[in-house]
Structure formats: C-alpha cells, structure tokens
Amino acid sequence: MMAEGFLNPYTFVPAFPRDELPEPLRDGPPPSRDLLHQERWSGRIHVRLTVATPLLLLDPNRTHSPSEGADGHEVYPVRVREGRPYLAPTAVKGMLRSAFEAVTNSRFGVFDGHQEPLAFRRDAGFAPGLVPVRVAGDGVLEQYRAVPLEMYDKHGKLLPGRSLRHMQQIRAVIVRKDKGRTEAMEVRVPKSAKKFEGKRVVEGFAYVTGPTIEKKRFERFFYGDPEQRAPLKLARDWQDIVDDWDRLIDSYKNAHSNEELYQRPTGNGRVAAPGERIGEGPGQLAWSPHIYDPAHQALRSGTLCYARLNKERKVERLYPVLVPRDVYAVAPAELLHSSLRPASCYTKMSPADRLFGWVAPAGRNMRPSSYRGRLRIGPATCADDAGTAIRRFSADGLPLAVLGTPKPQQGRFYVARSATHPDKPVEDRIAKAEIYRPGRGLRGRKVYWHHAGLDAQRHWQLPAGGSDPTQVLVAGRYREYLRPRALANESAPLARNKAHFDTGDAEQRDSQNRSIEGWVVPGTTFEFAIDVHDVDECELGALAWLLNLPAGHFQRLGFGRPLGFGSVRLDVEHAELHKGADYSAYYRTLSGNLPESDWRSIIDAARKTFDAIVESSPALKIIRQDILATTRGVSHLPVHYPRVREESLGKAIPMPPDPRGLQYKWFTANEQPSGKSIMYGRGRSLPRPTGDQPPLEVYISDDKGADPAGSTRGRNRQQSGNFRQGRERRRGNR
Structure with missing residues (x-):
C-alpha cells in the first residue's frame, strides 16, 4: 500500500512566554492621546488585496433552505453592496489583528471558554484497573465483585424474565465455567426458589445500562459477602x-x-x-x-x-x-502562560492591544475598561462588479464539505511539551492521560495552511459530466471543498474498478454542511486604506511585513479556510506617512502642506527595524519561520482532514473523500493500543510546520504500524477485522 502523507487543515504558530521579549514588544500602556509624539508615525497606507483562491463572502442574513435536502441545511448567498461583492472592513481588521498578534508574539486578544478540564475516552486496557463499588453514604464506598448477567439475545432484545432495573436488589446463583485457560463467570436469575437448592446463592444488585453496544448480551451483577464488605478508604x-x-x-x-x-x-x-x-x-x-x-x-x-x-x-x-x-488533570487555560493571557488591565497591554484596541476581561470592574486602538480600516472597494467578480451556482447552491469543529480534547494536536517550548509537540505515543497535565503548554495560535500545489484552473472548476467531482483527481489532488454525493450502495461503497467511491446523483445536504450560491473568483482585487495614528517604528515595521509577504505567500480571509478558500495577497500601493515632528512644524507654520515624504523608504526602514528585533530573539525567529511556512504551503502534500484508507481501494490510488465522513476512525486508529502502550507508528502528534517530524499519514485499516527499521509489520487478521468494524462502532452509544 502507498504511504499517503497529508497536512491537517490547521496547525499552530507557537506563542512563547513574553517575559524575555525585546523591549518594544513588552507589555505596557498605550501612548497618551493628548499629543502626537515626535518620533511616531501617523497617516494612511493604501493596500491592494488580490484574491488567489475563491473567496467566500457570505451573507448570513439572507440564507434560505434548498429545494431538496434535510431540515437544518442552509444556502448562503454572496454578500453584495451596490452591485459589487462586499468585503467588510471588520473582516480585514480581524485577519490583520490575528496575524499581528502572531508575528509580535502578543497576548491573546480573546481566550474564553477553556476554564474546565476536558474529557477523553479511556481504552479497554483501563477497565481491569477498576473495581465495582456501591455508594452506601457520603464518603462510604463498599467494594463488590462483578460478573456478567445475561440480559439480551443477539439482536439486543430482552430475554424472557430479565426486565431488571438498574440498582434492583436480586438473589442469584453463581455458575463458574472454564474456557481453556480462562475462567468466565455468569449469573443466572432463577425463576423459582427451588432452583436455589444446593447451589451458591448470593445477594446483590443489577447493574443495567441498556443495549448500548452492538451484539451486547450481558449486563453486570454486583455482589459480595456482607461480612467482608469493609468500606474503602x-x-x-x-x-x-x-x-x-x-x-x-x-x-x-x-x-x-x-x-x-x-x-x-x-x-x-x-x-x-x-x-x-x-x-x-x-x-x-x-x-x-x-x-x-x-x-x-x-x-x-x-x-x-x-x-x-x-x-x-x-x-x-x-x-x-x-x-x-x-x-484530564488540568484545564487548557491552566496551560496558557500567564504572560499570554488577555491583558487584565490598561497597563498590561501587548503590542496588538495597543495598536488594534483592547477591552477589559469580563467581570473586571476597572477604569479605563477599554482602549480604541490606533489603527482603522477603511471601506474595501472591489474593482469589478458582481457580474465579473462572482461565480454563481444554482439556487440550491454548491454543497460544501463538512467543516470539522474544534476538538481541543484531541490533545495530541493542541498541547506542547511545556509552556516554554510551544514549538515542540507532545511526544508521539505518550499515554492519552498524560497529555493535559501540569507542566505542559499550549501549541499557540491556530492558523490555516495555504493549499499549495493545486491546478489553479481545473481544481476550482466543476466537470460538465455527471460524475462526482470529489472522486476525480486533478493534478494529484481531490476537490476537498465539496461534499461527496451519497453512496449508491451502502453495502458496497467502492466502484467496481476500486478506484473511487461509487456515488450516485443525490447531493448530501443536511445540518452538518452548508451550501453556497457563489464565490468571489480568483484574480479579483479590492482596495482599502489603513489609517494609523501615532505608531512607533516597530509597530509600523510589523504591519508593513504583513502587508508585503514574500512572493508566493498568502494571508487567509473569510469562510471555508480549512477547505482552501480565502487565500489572498496583500500589497502596499501607496502611503502618506509623517512623524509627529512633521505635524508639529505644520501646525506651527500653518503653511497648509505637510512636507513630501518617501513612503517606500519609510516603510522599508520600519521593516528593517522590525527585522532586527526579530533576529535578536530566538522565539520570534521560530514564529516567523512557521508563519512563512503556513502562508506558503507545501506543494507536494494535500491538505485535508484526517481519514482512514478503504482497505480494498486500488494500491496506487490516493484515498478520495469518503461520502460517509468517518473522520473519527483516524483518531481511533491513532490511539490503537499494542499491549500496554500505543502501537508503533500511531499516537502521532500534530507536527510543527517547520519541524523535522514526518507528515501525518492516512492510516490503512489493517496496518499494524511500521517497526523501528521502517518496514511494515505483519498483519494480524483478528485485529484488522476488529478495526474495520471501528472501535467507536463497537462502543456504541456509551
């Protein structure tokens, strides 16, 4: 089988503790507004934004239901104002603030809802370490024994006479059965008292959870000798x-x-x-x-x-x-270094707070409680009208792929080895329970990969024929942005040639995904102005760096970024910038004209100042490397959510998008045990964007993992059969 490396749609730019940052990037109050400081810059920067991959500017106020599809599915039109696609200034400001926070290693502007420890599912190897108990009172726990209690037939239906309630007190006969070297125990509930004669009779309680697992036949019976039931400490x-x-x-x-x-x-x-x-x-x-x-x-x-x-x-x-x-032992918020938490007061602002604005955390009764910031984004105007700039689809829209929801409980993706080394993911194959624990840190700020290596023309075009466009390779890539059509036959998911899924004509539209009426086509340009007020050389330099990334690098904007939408290029077209000293001279003389300035030289000098600050800090250098990596992308790796390879798919064919979803199977496979540890080659953490770790791989359903020498281990048919059913499927609704 071919090895399929891939990039997860999101990764992280590390956020380091701010204690040892260069002086211009440390915490402090913003400059006073009563005057323009002599060496600070004010003025206007004119920016051109060029769309590189389709841009989703959606109007949530005009959604409607499709003519066909499940309840809860919504179709989003393109947001248009005065006959042109509308790009909200707040969207541009949000994009720039996120990027500015990252490149300056500022505090998080928002970090809410992470105060409680997250939960995770234990594997079956955890069960033998547990003992059955009954709560006899506050702090009083009595230990019992537990044996299987047959309750259901193979179809999950109750056996006659077994309609027991959870915690119901019953008498039972214990029957011991030998099976080879193992000893199984089951409980029989006699229908009459006569069947108790001459047999071991015990009293206990029925432990009933219901038919929650496929092929489940047994509940449990808790019993024990009252004389030996001393409360546990x-x-x-x-x-x-x-x-x-x-x-x-x-x-x-x-x-x-x-x-x-x-x-x-x-x-x-x-x-x-x-x-x-x-x-x-x-x-x-x-x-x-x-x-x-x-x-x-x-x-x-x-x-x-x-x-x-x-x-x-x-x-x-x-x-x-x-x-x-x-x-888990600790909540995510406990792993975020205190210097990175949202500024608690006016005097603790980081560079992003001072430039873009700040609001005191909820519940803080302080004055001042907010700061407006010293940067404003003007209206973004599109050079083309909607007829040229927007590609439209049918009234029912184009059904997009299901977007994954944040899963911080998947700590292998979110947690770093320590707060001081957020660039180092937790070690592969460590026990799941050891991920969120004291001493760890968070990876940093979530960012989305630019999808490099696409055929820019064909990838975003839909074939004229009736075939499912998600199942057709285009220059080695699948159209990951579309949701596959429904399977023609659930019991036979692959086509006869084993080259793709056998999908029919029915689009999948339900509450899990959304449809769009159109997108802004690549090549479309917008123009907007950034007004800056009293910014220092470092702030201007960091902003200028973001506005002129190296060639082939793109910022991410709008909806659907995990699917490849919204790669945009920013370039400074013109600027009028003057120092506070220039304004002082202007107001003293009232000449009516500010002195001419060489805006390119001003911006270049500010960028060099910021470059020097970055080069003086090992942490900032790592941050910049990772930002450049994600904004450039990796041309030889596809970007998609984790998935498991269909076993009978052709050996030389990359795994196409699965109409059934089933992303959970990859995460289940990633935790696949081998003895008391995780299988070799599994337990993967999310690699750093510029680290030396190999990329994540699409797992093969019966792959036993690679041994340290790099070869593939032999197959174990029993385990592969279990995995094909899926651990989550066998666990059912527990």
Whole structure:
C-alpha cells in the first residue's frame, strides 16, 4: 500500500512566554492621546488585496433552505453592496489583528471558554484497573465483585424474565465455567426458589445500562459477602471526588446534542426514547442512562459505579461505566502562560492591544475598561462588479464539505511539551492521560495552511459530466471543498474498478454542511486604506511585513479556510506617512502642506527595524519561520482532514473523500493500543510546520504500524477485522 502523507487543515504558530521579549514588544500602556509624539508615525497606507483562491463572502442574513435536502441545511448567498461583492472592513481588521498578534508574539486578544478540564475516552486496557463499588453514604464506598448477567439475545432484545432495573436488589446463583485457560463467570436469575437448592446463592444488585453496544448480551451483577464488605478508604476528600464525578457527567452530557438524544426518528413517525435501541451502529443504539437520566447522574446513596484505586488501594476517582470517559488533570487555560493571557488591565497591554484596541476581561470592574486602538480600516472597494467578480451556482447552491469543529480534547494536536517550548509537540505515543497535565503548554495560535500545489484552473472548476467531482483527481489532488454525493450502495461503497467511491446523483445536504450560491473568483482585487495614528517604528515595521509577504505567500480571509478558500495577497500601493515632528512644524507654520515624504523608504526602514528585533530573539525567529511556512504551503502534500484508507481501494490510488465522513476512525486508529502502550507508528502528534517530524499519514485499516527499521509489520487478521468494524462502532452509544 502507498504511504499517503497529508497536512491537517490547521496547525499552530507557537506563542512563547513574553517575559524575555525585546523591549518594544513588552507589555505596557498605550501612548497618551493628548499629543502626537515626535518620533511616531501617523497617516494612511493604501493596500491592494488580490484574491488567489475563491473567496467566500457570505451573507448570513439572507440564507434560505434548498429545494431538496434535510431540515437544518442552509444556502448562503454572496454578500453584495451596490452591485459589487462586499468585503467588510471588520473582516480585514480581524485577519490583520490575528496575524499581528502572531508575528509580535502578543497576548491573546480573546481566550474564553477553556476554564474546565476536558474529557477523553479511556481504552479497554483501563477497565481491569477498576473495581465495582456501591455508594452506601457520603464518603462510604463498599467494594463488590462483578460478573456478567445475561440480559439480551443477539439482536439486543430482552430475554424472557430479565426486565431488571438498574440498582434492583436480586438473589442469584453463581455458575463458574472454564474456557481453556480462562475462567468466565455468569449469573443466572432463577425463576423459582427451588432452583436455589444446593447451589451458591448470593445477594446483590443489577447493574443495567441498556443495549448500548452492538451484539451486547450481558449486563453486570454486583455482589459480595456482607461480612467482608469493609468500606474503602479515600485517597482524596469526598467532595473533591464528587466534584470530579460531576465534571465527568457534564462532559458526557456536553458531548451530545438534544437532537442526538431526544429526536431520533424510528422510521415509523415516532421519536425514540434515549434508552431505546432502534437499529445497528452509532446513534441507533440505546444511550447509557448516565448521559440523559438525572437519577443516574447524581452520586448518591445506592449508586453503583466503578472506582480507580491508587497503590495504597484508596479511592481516587469514580466512573459510571467500566470503559469510561475521563477528565484530564488540568484545564487548557491552566496551560496558557500567564504572560499570554488577555491583558487584565490598561497597563498590561501587548503590542496588538495597543495598536488594534483592547477591552477589559469580563467581570473586571476597572477604569479605563477599554482602549480604541490606533489603527482603522477603511471601506474595501472591489474593482469589478458582481457580474465579473462572482461565480454563481444554482439556487440550491454548491454543497460544501463538512467543516470539522474544534476538538481541543484531541490533545495530541493542541498541547506542547511545556509552556516554554510551544514549538515542540507532545511526544508521539505518550499515554492519552498524560497529555493535559501540569507542566505542559499550549501549541499557540491556530492558523490555516495555504493549499499549495493545486491546478489553479481545473481544481476550482466543476466537470460538465455527471460524475462526482470529489472522486476525480486533478493534478494529484481531490476537490476537498465539496461534499461527496451519497453512496449508491451502502453495502458496497467502492466502484467496481476500486478506484473511487461509487456515488450516485443525490447531493448530501443536511445540518452538518452548508451550501453556497457563489464565490468571489480568483484574480479579483479590492482596495482599502489603513489609517494609523501615532505608531512607533516597530509597530509600523510589523504591519508593513504583513502587508508585503514574500512572493508566493498568502494571508487567509473569510469562510471555508480549512477547505482552501480565502487565500489572498496583500500589497502596499501607496502611503502618506509623517512623524509627529512633521505635524508639529505644520501646525506651527500653518503653511497648509505637510512636507513630501518617501513612503517606500519609510516603510522599508520600519521593516528593517522590525527585522532586527526579530533576529535578536530566538522565539520570534521560530514564529516567523512557521508563519512563512503556513502562508506558503507545501506543494507536494494535500491538505485535508484526517481519514482512514478503504482497505480494498486500488494500491496506487490516493484515498478520495469518503461520502460517509468517518473522520473519527483516524483518531481511533491513532490511539490503537499494542499491549500496554500505543502501537508503533500511531499516537502521532500534530507536527510543527517547520519541524523535522514526518507528515501525518492516512492510516490503512489493517496496518499494524511500521517497526523501528521502517518496514511494515505483519498483519494480524483478528485485529484488522476488529478495526474495520471501528472501535467507536463497537462502543456504541456509551
């Protein structure tokens, strides 16, 4: 099988602690507004913006539904004003501020919603370390034994006489069965008291979560001898354990929408209950009660759960199921260095705050509570009218690919080894639980790769024939920006030639994706002005560097950037810049004219000043390298979200976009265990843009990973079969 390297659509430009930055980039108050400082610059910079890849300027106020498609799908028209595509000045300012924050290693302007620890799913190897317990009171935990309790047939239907409730107290007979070298135990619930005669009878509780897994046949029975049921000791304060439990339950609830839990159609006009199984596969199985039922979510007397014990056999944490989610040790906000957090007050502003503006964090009662900034973006005018600048599609629009949502719980992509080295990703193959922990750091600012190496003409054109354009290679690339059409046959996803997916004519339009009525075509130009007021040489130099990146480098603007949209080129066309001393002389003489200035020399000198500052700082040099890498792109690697290769696809054919989505399979494969660790070649972290790590690869469904010598290990058919089913599929709705 061919090795398929790829670039994840987003990566990170590192954000280093600001304590040792050169003086002009350190924290401090902005200059006073009562005068123009003698050596600072004011004036206007005229900029031309050239569209390199289609630009999505969408109007969210005029969306409509398509003529065909699921409820919740929206079609977005192009935003037009006075017959021309409209580029909002706020969009340009946002693009420039993000880039300015990165290149000057400023504080984050916004960093909200990251105060709680994230959750992750434990693998099956975590289960043997847990013990079944029952809560007998506040801080009182009794240890039990747990054995399988047969409840369902192979179709997930209840067996006769087995309609047991969770936590129901029952008597049972334990039957021990030998299977080779292993010993399995099951529970039989006798229908009459006579069947207890001469057998080992125990009392306990039914632990019932419902038909949440495919082919699930067993629940569990918690039992134990009352005389030997001494309460377990706690390793932590009981309230801390309860707080962790509540956070874990919240993570379960937050992982699912109300639509997933309470609005599942059964196919006969009825809506399924959360605990009802309606079919096979994720979303069709029953949801575990601790996700939706308040009675199962509270940690109270009588609760049955599982406990993790430390080496002294004291309880550290409690879990609602045997293969649970878990909560990381620290929240993302705790990994962000204090010098990078949003400025807490007027005197702690970083360069981006001083130039673009600042608002005090919510809840801060201070004066002044905001600062307007010293940069303003004027209206952006398009040189072409809408008839020339916009390519339009049908009234139903062009269905775009599903955009991935941020997944910071995938810490291998978001977390750095330490706060002082944000340019170094966490080590490959480390245990998932060790990713978000004290001492780590965050990678920095999220940026999107420029999609280099595309055939600029054919890639953005749609073939005239009836074939699915997402399944056709164009100069070695697929049209990743489109959503593939629906499969013609779910049970046979590939075409007969095994070269692509066999899709039909039906477009996929649902709540997961959006359609567009048009885009701004490449080559279109906009012009706008930047007014600057009392900026110093460093600020002007950093801004000038962003406005004139080297040839072949592009800023990113607008919607759909992960899909390749919105690469734009900025160039300074003209400028009128004067120092405060020039204005002082002008107002003293009232001559009516400011002195002529050589704007190119002014901007070049400011850029050289900023270049010297960057060269004096190892951190700033790394930042600049990574910015240049992402704005240039990598011509020999495609850019797309992670995916797993269909096993029977032709060996020399790159994996095309999958109509079924299934991106989760790559992340599942990335955590694939081998013994007590992660399989060799898996557990990959997101590589640094300019690092020496190999690129991410499309995993092969039965690939056992490469050994240290670089060869491919032999196949294990049992494991590959399990992986083809997908671990998430087998876990069901737990």
